[in-house]
Amino acid sequence: MTSTNKPRWPGGAEAVICVxxxxxxxxxxAGRGQNALGINSRGNYALRRGVDRYLDMLDRHGIKxxxxxxxxxxxxWPEPFRKMHAAGHEIAAHGYQHEGFDLGEREPELLEKTHRILTxxxxxxxxxxxxxxxxxxxxTLPTLRRLGYRYDASEKDEDLPYLLDDGFAVVPNNTVSLDDFPMYFTGGALASEVERNFVQEFDAISGRDGYVHLTVHPKAGGGSGTPARAAAVDRFLAYAKAKPGTRFMTCNEIADHCLANPATWREPRQ
Ligand SMILES: [Zn+2]
Known part of the structure; x- marks a missing residue:
């Protein structure tokens, strides 16, 4: 794909970062049929500690x-989700019990159920x-469109967001090197290594028309919920914020921007 008609971020930003x-x-x-105890209690940590830690951090930085x-x-456990929403963050859907397998004919029912609960x-x-x-x-996509969704953040196939057509946006993620889960869970990395990696990714991407999609998990184990790991994310956000021309946007704001400028973001990009 060529990109002679280069996309333009709002306000002339040189890089957009979505957290x-x-x-x-x-x-x-629960989705794996496990009791959330002992070694399987890392998800509990997210709701007990991690979410509040991230809400404090984002508030300090003024980032949505x-x-x-x-x-x-x-x-x-509705309360943490009400707090996220009340603080002005975007609430988006991520499965009912984090289903990572093909649901077959049951999929629309579960997408609708999660949609109803979050609403x-x-x-x-x-x-x-x-x-x-x-x-x-x-x-998947026909059901999401029917429910009024405007973007999908599942793909890993582009450096920038793009439109499937004039009514739906793809906001790609980078689960290789801007996602804490594989680095901690599979790679056994240290917080200092993950932080350095985030900075290197940001520096490599954040030139003109850069798009940095950072994914973190507020749980223990395969995530950045615990103090030293959250502190590494905190320092990274401070680093990114300090660079002139960086703009933080939610996925929804990015999708809105792309959908409002279809000639620039339609696939394939000209
Ligand atoms: Zn997940």
Whole structure:
């Protein structure tokens, strides 16, 4: 794909960074048929400690984030989700029990259930979705469109957001090097290594028309909920904020911007 007609961010920003918080509470363990105890209690940590830690951090930095939320978590522990919404963050959908497998004919029912729960808990209908595993079926996007969604944040296939058509945006993520889960859970990295990696990614991406999609999990274990790991994210956000020309946007704001400028963001980009 060529990009002679280069996209332009709002306000002439040189780089946009979206901070996405994948809450991944006990819904993950419930979806696997596990009791959320002991080694399987890292999702509980997100709702007990991690979410508040991130709400404080984002408030200090004056950053609005996108929280991807499982329906099961919001259904059983609504208060943290109300707090996220009341603080002005975007609430987006992330499966009912973090289903990372093909749901077949059941998928529309679960997408609708999560949609209903998040809408009831926060009073506002979500417009964004991210697949818990990257999996999608032929039923996924038609169901999301029917429910009024405007973007999908599951793809890993581009450096920039793009439009499938004039009515739906793709806000891609980078689960290789701007997502804490594989670095901690699979790679066994240290907080200092993850922080340095985030900075290197940001420096490499953040030139003209840069797009930095950071994904963190407020849980213990495969995430950045615990103090030293959250502190690494905190320092990274301070670093990104200090660079002139950086603008923080939620996924919803990015989707809105792309949808309002279809000639610039339509796929394939000219
Ligand atoms: Zn997740």
């Amino acid at each position: 996405t918080i994948h809450v991944d509470g006990p819904a993950v363990e 984030a996108t929280f991807f939320c499982c329906g099961y978590d919001a259904e059983h 009831d808990v926060t009073g506002e209908a979500p417009v964004g979705w991210c697949s818990p595993s990257g999996r999608k079926s032929k039923l």
